[in-house]
Amino acid sequence: MTIPILVVLIYLGVLLLFGWLGYRRGERSEEDYYLAGRGQGWFISAMTIMATFFSSFALLGAPGMVYREGLVFALVSLNVPIAGVAIYLLGNPIRRAGKRGGYITQADMLCDHYGDGVGLRLLVALVGFLFAIPYVMMQLKAGGELAAVLFSGYDHAFEAGAIVLSVITALYIMIGGMRSVAWTDALQCALLVMGMALGGISLVVSMGGPSAFLHEVNQLPTSSLTVPGNTGFWQLPMLFTVCLLMPIGGIIQPAQWMRFYSARDADTLRRSALIFSVLLTGCFIFAIMPIGLGGQVMYPLELSADGVAPNERVGSFDQILVVMLDDLMPRLLGEVAGATLSSLVIVAIMAAAMSTADSNLHALSALFTRDIYSRFLRRGCSEREKLWSGQLLIFVATAFSLVLVLIGSRPESSLSGLMQMIVTLALFAVAFSIQLLPMTLDVLFIGRGTRNAAIISLSCGLLVAFCFTPLFPLLFAKESSPLILWINAAKELIPMHASAWGLVVNGLVFVAVSVIESRVLKARSV
Amino acid sequence: MTSSTTESEFGESRESDSDNPSVTKVARSKLSIALAAVFCLSVIMGTGPGVLLVNRPESISGIPLVYAWGILWYFVQVAVVIVASLTVWRSTGVAESCRTHNAPSRPERNSAERGEGELPR
Incomplete structure (x- = not known):
């Protein structure tokens, strides 16, 4: 238990250090705090866009969904290149307009186009809140799930994991703003990709190599090998609409929109789109898929007329990767090396969760300050007051999301159905952000x-x-x-x-x- | 019919696309349409009705059919993104950075048409 705790503590320490460095380099202005002075280069932009898009969905939600549904998720992975294309085709015009208009939030641009009405600004801000809160909840839930497996012997491990993740995330955004969010995202994205690759490779190796792995996969039940999957959720219209709309909704969400504003130039977004499409889709298809499918082989699902349930050794679908790491790594690599590597993947999961939570909280703070506080509550307030109110909002939003997660984690809660799987929460959030698409297309291309x-x-x-x-x-x-x-x-x-x-x-x-x-x-x- | 060197937004010197800009523009436009068509096809085949062609529990070279189908369309989509990034998007980005920085964006033009003065800061 000492090695995982040590690795996690070092990681959390590095995050806080980045927050402090971001604070030291910042200029204490609103534009600097929210957009890092609109000078983000291609490497940091690519990493932060990827990290914001992926979140705990990538390392807990997706393997959980593959574990539950089977091969159909390989087709769901094809949504990622669509997001990559949208990064350039939508992101670049957004960046250009943002630079010329001096915009910070989505509402700044949309309301400037349509005339600055109160109703429209509040509605666009509402979309931001409806997207960001479930997304933050999803990340805090991931922290809880992680702790629930790692510290399974302790009472309230889920609650403690969610609380620790929320406190650290809120702290470093409040301190450093966009600069530290982007820097930590870059680190977290590298960890995320490493975690995906490490998880996939170790699983295939543990099953005797690719041929043995594929042989085992071919023996899975027919419903695992075909569409619509084990629960029947991924009917063709569902598969098609999710693959088409989820990536676009994930790209025109408030946090990504602000990343487009903060990109230095068109080339930054072109390279980001390229890296995003090639790298992340590859990770999904060649790393996440084997994890979930291997999970089905090693911990067979309980399929019955009542539905699909995880194996009794796996607490919930979303925990499959952590359970496998806990089992596999020490067996494969010995106690010390196994514990170190599995700690790295655990840190990658935390990174994935925190990188999205921080981006969304940061965007929420901009939404509140620009679109509500300084426009309706305290007109003409100082830069300092705006920053202060944004930081307060980060604290309030984190606390609010945490309370919802803790309530939703109880089986008797009416939120528990929604909170059952990370992917469900992600799809819930995207249902709102995608509603900005007609307006966005009109503003950028039609008019x-x-x-x-x-x-x-x-x-x-x-x-x-x-x-x-x-x-x-x-x-x-x-x-x-x-x-x-x-x-x-x-x-x-x-x-x-x-x-x-x-x-x-x-x-x-x-x-x-x-x-x-x-x-x-x-x-x-x- | 001129060839010129321009300085981009990020300070690098670049040659303009070709001696004949209109020919390049037509070729680029055709390539854009072709890439868009292939990408749309990959979406329809990979995640839409095309899935029905392979929706059975069989394997090809040991790889389950549905998985192999996903991998195939992944490579197609990635190829489209790589080609677009190295050709169409690159030239668009360069052209954009060469354009005058005073041209207003669409939202700006609209607010100017409405007669509104300062943009929100």
């Missing part, structure tokens, strides 16, 4: 939409997407209510993801209102 269209369509999109998420029936409606019955019938007819339902309504309303409004204006002017 024919109107402010009312933007407000009405975004509201409709958010509402519809929320109704189709798993949280809606848990919180607001009885199973027998006509709305739920109608939603279930629609889901059964076309099993698309909630984000797609919202986006279809959003896009149609946006076009319709824009056309009607421009015709009315034309008629009036005649």
Whole structure:
């Protein structure tokens, strides 16, 4: 137990050091705190974009999903190059506009285009909150899951893990701002990629090499080897809409948007897109897939008419990698080397979780300061006050997310269904961020939409997407209510993801209102 | 029909694309369309209806069919991104950095059209 604790402590110490270095190099201005002076080079940009995109989804959620569903997740991995393309095709125009307009948040740019209305700014800020809070929760849950396996002999290990992760993350963002977030992200991204590769390789080696591994995989149940997977979740419309919309939603989320603003030039984003597409997809297909599939071989699922359950030696699907590391590494490499390597992967998991949590908290702080505090609550406040309010928001948002995670981790909680798997939380968050797509495309490339269209369509999109998420029936409606019955019938007819339902309504309303409004204006002017 | 050397945003000197910019532009546009078409095809085949072609529990050279299908389209997508990055995106980035820095962005143009003065800071 000493080696893992030592490795984790060194890692956490390095993070705090980066926070302090970021503070020392910062200029104490809002633009510097949030965008690192818009001078981020390609290496740091590529690493921070990758680290923000991947999170604990990569090292806990994805292996957990492969473990639960099987090979279908290899196809889900193909969403990553779509995100890579979006980094350049959407990110570069966003960067250019941000540089010329001096924007810091998404709302700055969108509201500048449509006219600076209160409603639109608040709505765009709301999208940011709806995306960021579940994403932060996901990372804190990962910290808890990690601790639950590593310190399984202790009571409240899950709670302690989530609390430690949230405290350290909030601390270094509050101290250093974007510069330290980007630096730590670079370190965390390197650890993340190393962790994925290390996990995949050690699993394949432990099973006797690639041929033996593939032979074992071919013996898995048919549902593990085909679409829609063991639970039937990945029906084709679901697979297609998730693969198409999740990466775009993950790229136009507030934290990534700010990374585009902070990129130095087009070349920075071009290289970032290239590294992102090649490296991360490769890690998913050749490292994460073997981990999850190997998990199914070593810890067979319990498949029954009631559904799919993890093996009794695996607490939850998301814990598969940690359980395997705990089992495999000491057997493969001996106690000391095994413990050291598995500690490195554990640190990589923490890195993945923290790199996304810090980016989202940092973006949330910018949203609150720019779009709410200095605009509606305290107009004309000083730079110092803005920074201070942003830092306070980081603390409040972290505490809020932590409370939700702790409540949701109890089986009797109504949030427990949503909190069951990390991937579910990720998909929930993306359902909201993708709703900014019609507006973003209009602002960057078309320029024919109107402010009312933007407000009405975004509201409709958010509402519809929320109704189709798993949280809606848990919180607001009885199973027998006509709305739920109608939603279930629609889901059964076309099993698309909630984000797609919202986006279809959003896009149609946006076009319709824009056309009607421009015709009315034309008629009036005649 | 001129060849010129320009200085990019990040201070490097670069040769402009070709002696005949219009020919380069047409070639680049055709390449962009071809790459976009291949990428869309890979999305449809890899994660859309194309999956039905391989949705059975068989293997090819020991690799399960669905897994091999994913790997195939991964290589196609990565190839498209590499080619785009080295050709279309690179030249767009250079052209962009050569353009005058005074040209307003679309959001700026819109606010100017509305007659609004200062941008939010």
